[in-house]
Amino acid sequence: MPVASDPRGLPIWRRRTTRQEWALWLGWLALVALFAVCWRLMTENTIWAFVFDAPRQALDIGSRMLPPRWSYVDQLWRPLWDTLNIATLGTLLAVLLAVPVAFLAANNTTPSRRLVRPVALLVIVASRSINSLIWALLLVAVLGPGIAAGILAIALRSVGFIGKLLYEAIEEIDGAQVEAITATGASPAQIIDYGIAPQIMPAFAGITVFRWDINIRESTVLGLVGAGGIGLQLESSLNTLAWPQVTVILLIILATVIVSEWVSARVRAAIT
């Protein structure tokens, strides 16, 4: 135990040894230095006049946003329906793609640990690293603006998320049940159907609903790059500086997100 002594020679408890204290201080010094360097590089081209002007700008925008133009709500139902469809259909498509990928990636179900598993893991990582807005940016360039690009963007981003959580769930199953089904002479498909599927079903349903909730959030902004939904209205209102409409859209988005979060929490509580 690290102990120092006071002038009378009595031992005093200390939390760390001298060496530990030095290491701690050096670590903090390195972190602060890193922060200083990054701050300098980042603010190199910053125009400080704009930064100090920010509170005035905020007040200005705030005063333009109020009062909200409530009559605009009538034009938002259709985009809201589209947003819901993008999220739901995208999640469904992602589930269809992610289930086989998860089975190929899980250590205990993959046909080949050397060849197939790394490919499946690469698919999962690539899909997870790229945000759905970037997927949408690409797909709008390829497929043209519209809901189709949005659905595909959500699906491509969700494959990695669902695939990762699902293959972790598959790896954690109880092997004894699989062995019991195998002992009855079941075919590989039957083993998956009766030995593995019942064990991962609750996790699978939870993951899907959780991702659907995230997708609702993400699909509200996909329109910013032209991929359909309520984001399109947001983009056009911002471009025409129609701030009262922006307020209405943001409130609608907020309400949608809260409702979807509530639904997802309810469903997940019911499952587990």
Place this chain on the structure above:
Amino acid sequence: MTAGAPRPAATRHWRRPPLIKDRRRRYGLYGAAVAYLVAALATVEINWQRIADGLDRGWRFVEGFLAPNFSHRWDDILLGMEESLTMTVTATAVGILISLPIAIGAARNLSPPPVYLVCRAIIAVSRSLQEVIIAIFFVAMFGFGPFAGFVTLSFATIGFFAKLLAEDIEDIDESQAEAIRATGASWLQLITYAVLPQVMPRIIGLSLYRLDINFRESAVIGIVGAGGIGATLNTAIDRYEYDSAAAILILIIVLVMAAEYASSHVRRWVS
């Protein structure tokens, strides 16, 4: 055989129990799902002609991925990456510094109700909107460039970090806090000797996790003008330079993978 007696085993069949027990509820849910799918698919307008035209460009993008061009826009990529990385580090640091007191305030076992409510409200506001939407406003306020991105990411970090840390603080072992309190410790001493040691692994883990998220988000908020690699990517796609875009995406994937790998190592080492 009398009525009600079990049938002989040969004619009985085992059926697996359904996920939803109540039959009416089950078929109701199935019906609703089918009705929704029909309604949704009927209203999705897909321009097949346009998609068929796009397949050609899609193929060019796949080609770009197979032969990414790092050299053509290398200077832009380097600048974008520098902005993204510096933005990520500064925003994570500032965001965490601000969220620490808010997390303590939002923990029910440490704070009086008024402070608790105020801190929970701050967290709710920060979590409610997407980073991209927040970025639009901060770009309008602070002007284009990485500073707006820095403010956006710091703001978004607060909600995430403070919420998860507050939950961890609420879960601490109360007996340790009581022991420290019994020595006559002040409130500050209570935090440093009873609470902090218990939540420190969580703080480090969450910081690394948020660093990872902030880097990914920094690639997105550039699309609305908040600087970083996202701005470079947006330009590359707007100019149909798919080989440069593919190079940027590959760099993002590699960096995210490296960050994830490193942070999982550090987290295992801490806990």
